[in-house]
Amino acid sequence: MRSILNDFSLSAMVAGFVAVLIGFASSVAIVFQAAQAAGASEDIIVSWIMVLGIGMGATCFFLSLWYKTPVITxxxxxxxxxxxxxxxxxxxxxxxxxxxxxxxxxxxxxMSGLFDKLMNWVPLPIACAMLAGVLFQFGLSIFTSMAEDVFMVAIMLLVYLVAKRLMPRYAVLLVLLAGVMCVLGRSEQAVFSMIPMQFGQLIWVFPEWKLSALIGVGIPLFIVTMTSQNIPGVAVMRSSGYQTPVSPLISWTGLTSAVLAPAGGFAFNLAAITAAICSGDECHRDPKKRYVAGLSAGVFYLIAGLAGVSVVGLFAVFPASMVAALAGIALLGTIGMNLKTAMFEDSTRDAALITFLVTVSGVSFAGIASAFWGILFGIICLLISKLQWRVGKGKWN
Structure with missing residues (x-):
């Protein structure tokens, strides 16, 4: 405790707070949509927010404390x-x-240390193409929601475009504030005084096992989490000069997901954008003292989780068009970067394009979702493209 107090700084604490604020503001709407797609009631959605906050709070705090580096999940x-x-x-x-x-x-x-090897089994362009296909509908939701409320969504999109040039780190936060201001300007559409200020409760549900769901959703969820979240998270840590062992971090976040899943903790992983906030020079000049930002983020995540009822109540008063637009705008950068990575190399472009199109199509065989088939078709296409007929030898290699 004494060393923490000696290393404490206001800038590190603020960095942790901003990371949590941006983390919730940028994607909590997507979590709501995921919970609703799973058939969750309002009470269960509250449980999701609570357990996600508790899980992120615990992993941020204890991993940062143990490794004395800003480990942000x-x-x-x-x-x-x-x-x-x-x-x-x-x-x-x-x-x-x-x-x-x-x-x-x-x-x-x-635990096995196979993280790097496993990533080589699914080429990055294929994984990025699948992810872009999954997120594609969210990007379209910006403009479908614009048909419902052209003024508000247009303002949010304009704020995003301007903020990306001036303050890119806070672009999504400013979009959220713009949407809130538009809603406040129509007082009849939002009754903020009715937002409950109380603690919720965790609702534990025993799992059931369905092979098609495990293959069609579980494996893509695992791959997406590893490729689009953990790899960038590790890259952020390495670029900031931290050589924290990766395998234990992957193990702990995976174990946290498995333990907290019955209450709605669907997937925990290393953060990238919010990790950059807590590991840069703006956090603290001394890299050895930036772990305090990880501790602060853990505390603020825990507070946000315990206030899950209020978080759900807050977003419940927002119109659906605002929530859909916020989710789509928050994912624009991710969609663009994944499309760029997927289509950049000539040698993998056809395979990545097929992966993207199959995933976007929503096609389902044997009850297995399109994300899995997108990966499978893409890998098959990639393998075929690498085959060469050796003239005169009469064989493929």
Whole structure:
């Protein structure tokens, strides 16, 4: 405790607070959509927010304290988007089974030290194409919601475009504030005084196991979490000069997912954007003291989790068009970067394009969601493209 007090700084504490604020503001709407797709009631949605806050708070605080580095964790936003589009025929207990399965896969990969090797099995362009396909509908929701409320959504989109140039780190937060201001300007559409200020309760549901759901949703959830969340998270840590062992971090976040899944903790992973806030020079000049930002983020995540009822109540008063637009705008950067990575190399472009199109199509065979088939078709296409007929030898190699 004495060393923490000696290392404490206001800038590190503020960095932790901003990370939590941006983390919730940028993607909590997507978590709501994932919970609703899983068939969650309002009480269960509250449980999701609470257990996600508690899980992120615990992992941020204790991992940062143990390794004395700013280890920032988050829920899997792309994973939530995947769930929102893939859980249509899956019951809620079966969804819990999917979460546990994906979490255990992550834990085993971390414990075995196979993280880097596993990532090589699914080429990055294929994984990025699948993720872009999953998120594609969320990007379209910006403009479908604009048809419902052109003024508000247009203002939010304009704020995003301007903020990306001037204050890119806070662009999504400013979009949220713009949406709130538009709603406040129509007092008849939002009664903020009715937002409950109380603690909720965790609702534990026993899992059920369905093979098609484990394969069609669980494996893509695991792959998306590893490729689009953990890899960038590790990259942020390395770029900031931290050589924290990766395998234990993957193990702990996977184990946390498996343990907290029955209450709605669908996927925990290393953060990237919010981690950059807590590991840069703006946090603290001394890299050895930036772990305080991780501790602060843990505390603020815990507070946000305990206030899950209020968080759900707050977003319940917002019109659906605002929530849909916020989710889509928050994912624009992710969609763009994944499309760029997927289509950048000539040698993998066809395979990535097929992966993207199959995933976007929503096609389902044997009850297995399109995300899995997108990966499978893409890998098959990639393998075929690498085959060469050796003239004169009469064989493929």
């Amino acid at each position: 988050a829920w899997s936003t792309p994973g939530a988007a995947l769930l929102a589009t893939s859980l249509g025929d899956v019951s809620y207990p079966e969804a819990i089974g999917v979460f546990i399965f994906a979490g255990l896969l992550g834990c085993l990969v971390g």
